[in-house]
Amino acid sequence: MNKNLTLLTDLYQLTMMQGYYQNNTTQTAVFEMFYRKNPSQNGFAIFAGLHQFIDYINNINFDVDSLEYLKSLNIFTPDFLEYLKNFKFTGDIYSIPEGTIIFPEEPLLRVTAPILEAQFIETTMLNIINHQSLIATKASRVVHAANGDPVLEFGLRRAQGPDSSLYGARAAIIGGCSSTSNVLAGKEFDVKISGTQAHSWIMSFKSELDAFRKYADLFPDKCLLLVDTYDTITSGIPNAITVFDELKAKGLSSDFYGIRLDSGDLAYLSKKARKMLDAAGHKEAKICASCDLDEYLIADLKRQGAKIDTWGVGTKLITSDDCPSFGGVYKLVAEKNGNNNFIPKIKLSDNPDKVTRPGVKKIIRVYDKENYKIKIDIIALEDEHFDESKTYIISDHKARWKKMTIQGGTYITKELLIPIFLEGTCVYNTPTVMEIHSHTKQELNTLWDEFKRLVNPERLPVDLSDKLYELKTNMIEEYRAVELI
Amino acid sequence: MNKNLTLLTDLYQLTMMQGYYQNNTTQTAVFEMFYRKNPSQNGFAIFAGLHQFIDYINNINFDVDSLEYLKSLNIFTPDFLEYLKNFKFTGDIYSIPEGTIIFPEEPLLRVTAPILEAQFIETTMLNIINHQSLIATKASRVVHAANGDPVLEFGLRRAQGPDSSLYGARAAIIGGCSSTSNVLAGKEFDVKISGTQAHSWIMSFKSELDAFRKYADLFPDKCLLLVDTYDTITSGIPNAITVFDELKAKGLSSDFYGIRLDSGDLAYLSKKARKMLDAAGHKEAKICASCDLDEYLIADLKRQGAKIDTWGVGTKLITSDDCPSFGGVYKLVAEKNGNNNFIPKIKLSDNPDKVTRPGVKKIIRVYDKENYKIKIDIIALEDEHFDESKTYIISDHKARWKKMTIQGGTYITKELLIPIFLEGTCVYNTPTVMEIHSHTKQELNTLWDEFKRLVNPERLPVDLSDKLYELKTNMIEEYRAVELI
The missing domain is CATH 3.20.20.70 (Aldolase class I)
Structure with a gap:
């Protein structure tokens, strides 16, 4: 991909950026990409598109033509346009590798950067990753x-x-x-x-x-x-x-x-x-x-x-005919305050499924030690650690009375998010497409057949760590308390 | 679009081209693009994508990289690769203008060129025009x-x-x-x-x-x-x-x-x-x-x-969610013989809807003179002419007993296909997108509301001229006779 996709964005990203710029809002923000529902009623999705997203980030450049065009719209100030001239992405990006099995609600991609930069890259990221994850998932159904x-x-x-x-x-x-x-x-x-x-x-x-x-x-x-x-x-x-x-x-x-x-x-x-x-x-x-x-x-x-x-x-x-879109979204989950601490952020909604999970997070995938099949995915806060020798009881976050015990010594854990960009520099070598193809095959071996059924598959448990569950619950109650005043 | 899309084609186009090349098959062929079914159960479609198709034709170029790649496949001969080096489109293309209302079975785009060239451009043409016609049609439904x-x-x-x-x-x-x-x-x-x-x-x-x-x-x-x-x-x-x-x-x-x-x-x-x-x-x-x-x-x-x-x-x-593809196809309809005459070609099928219409064709759109609403579209052979002062009786080609009389003096005709390329040179100036937007608006005024219903719209009559109907019927019977021997 040699095209300059810098302007392939929603106008509101640029109006918001100008807003942040004019308000001297330069704090570091954390955004996470996730999706809410598997396409084509599948039991999982396949993550794809990271390589083209990396190319996009590496090639961001508001060239003379683009700046001329933005100027012609008469909505941007000269100082903001001047700022765009040298705009580069300088933050960190963690991502799941391509070809990996993913589930709804999991943070697939985590961006930590000055809010203008983190905001700007949203639309193109979603376009690229939504598309390729959609088709990879559909293909895996057909191949199955x-x-x-x-x-x-x-x-x-x-x-x-x-x-x-x-x-x-x-x-x-x-x-x-x-x-x-x-x-x-x-x-x-x-x-x-x-x-x-x-x-x-x-x-x-x-x-x-x-x-x-x-x-x-x-x-x-x-x-x-x-x-x-x-x-x-x-x-x-x-x-x-x-x-x-x-x-x-x-x-x-x-x-x-x-x-x-x-x-x-x-x-x-x-x-x-x-x-x-x-x-x-x-x-x-x-x-x-x-x-x-x-x-x-x-x-x-x-x-x-x-x-x-x-x-x-x-x-x-x-076209993924029966479900031609993948609903990946990208939400603000935390902001750094003056003391360099991350303050979690939440978006509420009348629809409980649309309330976001606050805080800087990661995914811990738990495999059965015997057969290397996935037992559960745990969405946890970045600073949490699981000790494989210990026994944990994980509660279903939508029905807390449903609990799963993972017995110390019987399981292996793996963290799925890996560094892709650190301080704006790409630190990741993308495997070849055929290597990713092989990785997907291995990934599919970590799922029992029950999760691969084309129609009405079993749902793999994806839960929140207790710490994350409490953070989310407390933040919702805090906002509700304000509302009741 | 500055990208070189030359290799954006199905491998079989290149293997067939090599076949034609090795057999010294250089005869002029005529292909037509048409579609079989309106997307999203609509009563019509909106034709779009011509401009990007023109760009594609103008930029066809097997560059050094592409030729190296093709060579590496070990399926192409050196002389064929040498031929590709200077490959250009040298034929004629007629098309309906963008923003025009179209109906199933009508020839939307007609290509007359040496068979290697006419064959080669199929895939990219369909990709571009199927996509944009799909989305233009969906948008017109939403706007309606x-x-x-x-x-x-x-x-x-x-x-x-x-x-x-x-x-x-x-x-x-x-x-x-x-x-x-x-x-x-x-x-x-x-x-x-x-x-x-x-x-x-x-x-x-x-x-x-x-x-x-x-x-x-x-x-x-x-x-x-x-x-x-x-x-x-x-x-x-x-x-x-x-x-x-x-x-x-x-x-x-x-x-x-x-x-x-x-x-x-x-x-x-x-x-x-x-x-x-x-x-x-x-x-x-x-x-x-x-x-x-x-x-x-x-x-x-x-x-x-x-x-x-x-x-x-x-x-x-x-994504045109409820119907994410537009089924445009491109079929051989005639070939020139040694005497420079076009010999019609037909593709049979057990499914009557999939039998192609042979011969070099055009569309004649018939409007009511009083209100400029479309009465009927007639698919006719290129050399046929309709005299607006005369009365014609048009038979439904799927149910010949259904007939429509168009009374001389009460109607206006318009031929929809216009020249885009002549002997490889573009002779058409694409209007701006906003001009096309206005053209679509005018086009929609030529349809009664009955044809614009979102669900179960009335079907506008699109029929074959008697001459075309006979040609098709005779060719089918000829093939069937061979089959029965």
């Missing part, structure tokens, strides 16, 4: 439904604009896809790309057989033929078999050959196609299917015994 | 529901990546939004931007009243105060009234002042707020609402008498 079969990301033409396809393909690979059709994504992220031919190829030759033959001549070792241009059963598959026979007769070995079904009933057609291919001696020929697939249809086709080896998933993955 | 009230586009943080927010904001303005919060969109497209303050502003001051006062000091002439940080009725609105009183007492006139509601029940709160503001003498204070709005909720709030003047619409507009 495919149950070990390769899933190919095919959505470029239906993605919401160029970036959406490019970074969507990145997120899809992070979520578990094996490859993408997107050539630019292949180049930018060093991931596998795939694709063969479209209906127009078949239509541009005198006959389907002719089109297949020409394709086989060109790419004998990767010969996947699209069989539904005229009629799958009476024309496409017989012609494909003729070409596969010819390849065999020529003694050409093929890494990968087979057919692609792109319309009709995929359960019926794939079973019929399998029989026809097998009867013709092409047991090793693969059947790839595409056509409005998503995790629900893939799971259903598998239940019906469809003979599909590879799934090309387009529109519904790249 | 708001019934004359300004609609502000606020979705940046939930859009599917940076481009999605930037070009989504452009499309939202084309669809009828009054402004966007997106500063970069304001700069790039010269459209109005808006926004004031977030909860963090309120929380960063000692009290809500203090935060409001500071904001009013800074922006007395555009003072919209966010009133739901602590409690809308008992705290936010009374504090806002105090500040409005103070502004008045100072004799400061304000272009625009008011409150923003961002949570709670917007019908109840807006009516209560209106009463409180009026009782305090602030009848001119505006009430702006935001919070998970879409066309359905806006229409319902209006039915319940909500006192909302301005609507800030975010997530559900910028």
Whole structure:
């Protein structure tokens, strides 16, 4: 990403910044990003987009053009515009690594910086991380439904604009896809790309057989033929078999050959196609299917015994069709006072789920020592420590009578937030996309199947430490007391 | 858009191109883009994205990096890569102008070029035009529901990546939004931007009243105060009234002042707020609402008498939440033979709706001469002409017994496709985004209200000319005859 995204922000960020600037409000603030609800009724989400967010921070620059434009709006003062000229991010950012399993309410990203800077980066952060986390999560659902079969990301033409396809393909690979059709994504992220031919190829030759033959001549070792241009059963598959026979007769070995079904009933057609291919001696020929697939249809086709080896998933993955947004938000949680102490901040709401959790926080993930499955996530204050040899009783913060005992010696803890920027300097090396893809796979192994169900999964407990629970409760009561006066 | 999007394509476009190249397949082909179904159950769609598509075509360039990458894949031959080095689009493109009302099955964009070129540009064209047409259509629904009230586009943080927010904001303005919060969109497209303050502003001051006062000091002439940080009725609105009183007492006139509601029940709160503001003498204070709005909720709030003047619409507009993709496709419809004649091409399918319409086509829009409302759209072959003084009987192509008579002298016709590129050179000057916004408004006036209903709208007749109908029927029967042999 070489684009300058500095102005890709909501106008109110700049009006508020000018407000802070004019009031000499330079105190250090702490903001945290979190989300409230898993997309697509999933049991968790996959965190993604950190690398592009880092690029954004590193490239913040109000250039001459941008400053001219802001000046032309007649709402900013000359001294504030002068301040923007040298604006850089100078604070600290802690984040969860990409490919990590996350749950609602957890602080995913924590920013400690002069309030102007911490405020400014909100919108672009949310845009980038909401998008990629959404698509990574959706992809992991689709890959889960495919149950070990390769899933190919095919959505470029239906993605919401160029970036959406490019970074969507990145997120899809992070979520578990094996490859993408997107050539630019292949180049930018060093991931596998795939694709063969479209209906127009078949239509541009005198006959389907002719089109297949020409394709086989060109790419004998990767010969996947699209069989539904005229009629799958009476024309496409017989012609494909003729070409596969010819390849065999020529003694050409093929890494990968087979057919692609792109319309009709995929359960019926794939079973019929399998029989026809097998009867013709092409047991090793693969059947790839595409056509409005998503995790629900893939799971259903598998239940019906469809003979599909590879799934090309387009529109519904790249747009996260059933839930096209990820609701990440970014809230002020603390401010430094004159004595350099962090004063917690809270936002109230009539809706209890919208009351924020005050204070500088972290996530402690607790794994079972035996099998390394996640037992519970604890949102705690930054200065809290858990001793793995000790026994703790954790209360459900929404129903305090529900308690979980974690027995000393039976568990391992891990803190999920790691430093990304310290005093404005990036201290983190982003892994490659394929390394993140592997990390996601390992992460998914830390979850029992109950949490991975596509519909109505079990909810993993995410609770507040007692100290955080008390802080939150006390602050709410303090505000309520003021209200009652 | 300065990015080089040349590699933003599906791998199969390049493998097919190599196939055409190796086979010396250089014939001129005609492809048309169309879509099959209106998004969000709307009665029509709004065409958008042409300008970015033009930019893309003008900037196609396989640079050294791209060619190196393609070479590294080991699937392309050196002579084909050499060919790509100087690859340019040299053909003709006709398109509907942006902001125009469109209907399913109509040829929106027609490309006539050597088949390698016509094939290559498919994916990026679809990506760009599908996205912007989707969002322009969704925006027009939201604006229709708001019934004359300004609609502000606020979705940046939930859009599917940076481009999605930037070009989504452009499309939202084309669809009828009054402004966007997106500063970069304001700069790039010269459209109005808006926004004031977030909860963090309120929380960063000692009290809500203090935060409001500071904001009013800074922006007395555009003072919209966010009133739901602590409690809308008992705290936010009374504090806002105090500040409005103070502004008045100072004799400061304000272009625009008011409150923003961002949570709670917007019908109840807006009516209560209106009463409180009026009782305090602030009848001119505006009430702006935001919070998970879409066309359905806006229409319902209006039915319940909500006192909302301005609507800030975010997530559900910028992602087209209930239908996050626009299904534009691009199909081969004809090829030139050795005698320089166009030979029509057809793609069959078991699903009758997926059989393509063969031949080089255009759209003739027929307006009632009296009121300039659309009567019917006719998809015709390029060489057909309609004489406005003559009477025609048009048959419904899906139910031939349904006929419409257009009486000579009572109608006006307009051809919608206009030249954009001729022999590779752009011959079109894109209007400004605000000009397109005005064009959309005029276009919407050509539709009766029946076609604009949000749910279950009447379907405008789009039919095939007799000549096209016959061509299609004959071609289908020809293929079927072959099949039966």
